[in-house]
Amino acid sequence: MSAAPRKDPVAVEAEVREKIHLEILKRTGAYHANDHVLLPSGQHTSEYIEKTLVTTEPSFTEGLGAVIAKHFAQWPVDVVVSTGPGALILSHCVARAHPSRPIVIYGTKGMSAGKRRVTLPVEFQRLLRPATRALVIEDLVSSGSTVNLLMQLVEQLGAQVVGVGCLWRRTSVDLDGRPVFSLVSRDFPTYRPDECPLCRKGTPLNEEFVHRRHHRRPSSVQETRTE
Numbered sequence: 001m002s003a004a005p006r007k008d009p010v011a012v013e014a015e016v017r018e019k020i021h022l023e024i025l026k027r028t029g030a031y032h033a034n035d036h037v038l039l040p041s042g043q044h045t046s047e048y049i050e051k052t053l054v055t056t057e058p059s060f061t062e063g064l065g066a067v068i069a070k071h072f073a074q075w076p077v078d079v080v081v082s083t084g085p086g087a088l089i090l091s092h093c094v095a096r097a098h099p100s101r102p103i104v105i106y107g108t109k110g111m112s113a114g115k116r117r118v119t120l121p122v123e124f125q126r127l128l129r130p131a132t133r134a135l136v137i138e139d140l141v142s143s144g145s146t147v148n149l150l151m152q153l154v155e156q157l158g159a160q161v162v163g164v165g166c167l168w169r170r171t172s173v174d175l176d177g178r179p180v181f182s183l184v185s186r187d188f189p190t191y192r193p194d195e196c197p198l199c200r201k202g203t204p205l206n207e208e209f210v211h212r213r214h215h216r217r218p219s220s221v222q223e224t225r226t227e
């Protein structure tokens with residue numbers, strides 16, 4: 001009788017940890033699995049992550065931020081750079097838990113002439129000096145373009161990028177060969193409707209994430225002057 005091949009214990013531990021992190025994201029309501037979701041692109045998928053919900057549970061965010069900070073604890077970090085206001089809560093939690101007690105700044109994303117653009121407010125640019133060590137934080141890395149642009153900007157200002165930390169990233173995404181630490185690294189397979197195995201099985205299609213954009217309850221209020 002031959003023994004079953006044993007898995008590398010380090011790989012098993014990483015796998016278990018990733019499952020725990022995914023479970024935490026599921027408990028925030030951000031991660032949907034075993035579903036049949038219509039994406040804004042028109043493609044179908046069985047898994048979906050709602051970006052706006054990932055940091056709604058303070059104790060979870062603090063815990064996840066501490067895991068990222070622990071990974072980068074061996075390197076001194078002067079500044080945590082959030083990719084934008086969206087990743088700022090996570091960035092704060094990472095900075096709070098890092099032994100170097102770094103400060104936190106954030107970029108702003110936008111489009112300019114049809115191209116993605118990332119900028120840093122002037123006040124923040126002044127905090128990046130030559131030899132400043134920066135840790136870039138993003139919540140979800142999907143195409144990697146925002147993170148790549150931000151790293152370029154940070155380096156143009158003379159600072160040095162220690163690494164990139166995130167909650168989740170697509171395994172296939174390329175971040176210029178930088179040291180990346182993600183709590184969950186996963187690709188969600190997406191299908192064209194005519195090739196979708198879930199459609200073939202007759203699973204009802206969840207159109208909530210696409211239609212919610214159009215059938216929203218009032219999302220803003222305006223100040224009205226009654227003088």
Ligand SMILES: [Zn+2]
Pocket residue numbers: 036044045193196197198199200205
């Ligand atoms: Zn389908």
